[in-house]
Amino acid sequence: MADDDISIRTSGLNHWFGTGEARKQALFDIGLRIARGSFIVMVGPSGSGKTxxxxxxxxxxxxxxxxxxLLGQELRHATTAQSVRLRRRLGFIFQAHNLHESLTARQNVMMGLQVKGRLNRETADEAAAHVLSILGLSDRLDYLPANLSGGQNQRVAIGRALVGNPDVVLADEPTAALDWETAAKVVDLLKQLGQARGTTTVMVTHDNRILDRADRILTLQDGRLVADDSRRV
Known part of the structure; x- marks a missing residue:
């Protein structure tokens, strides 16, 4: 793959937690090249270093x-300003939805545009309503998180990550609270973004239902990359 076709590249990546005698290595010599527009799934037991x-x-x-x-920028020794600019090009989906309890579903999704510095009230409102409609929440736009189910709140969090058309989506167990029909819809939407505009998705999951939809499956164990199924790339 040419460099222009690579969204993420790592080499010799090691990471530790703690200090002194309590210092423990969490990642060992991780080397990856992830193609632009691909849908990557990371699997492995809890504590293997995926998150x-x-x-x-x-x-x-x-x-x-x-x-x-990441997106052509070396992260080691990157300045705070460089990191902030890069994060604005990313979409994050976490297992804990982290929604603002005082904001409606629509307003929470609009926050995804505000943090990227792209907040024109009218267009942001339309964009939020559109992505929530795709996720099956067109009748819940003005509901507060307390009045939504766990799966609905997770879909709002997914909408917040996707509304700004990120270059890379990083997702940690995004389908854990979703039924299969909704989970499949989310995965298919992420794959469509990859095909249509080159959005790269890296997803950590224990959800075996979606493995056959991945372009590539990375397996981590004890902080090491032990398998790389790239047959679909």
């Missing part, structure tokens, strides 16, 4: 050793 790797790719942790190049 740690995801947060490093998303500029949410400092790169300690090795290299992470």
């Amino acid at each position: 740690t790797l995801l947060t490093l790719l998303g500029c949410l942790r400092e790169v300690q050793e090795g290299s992470v190049v």
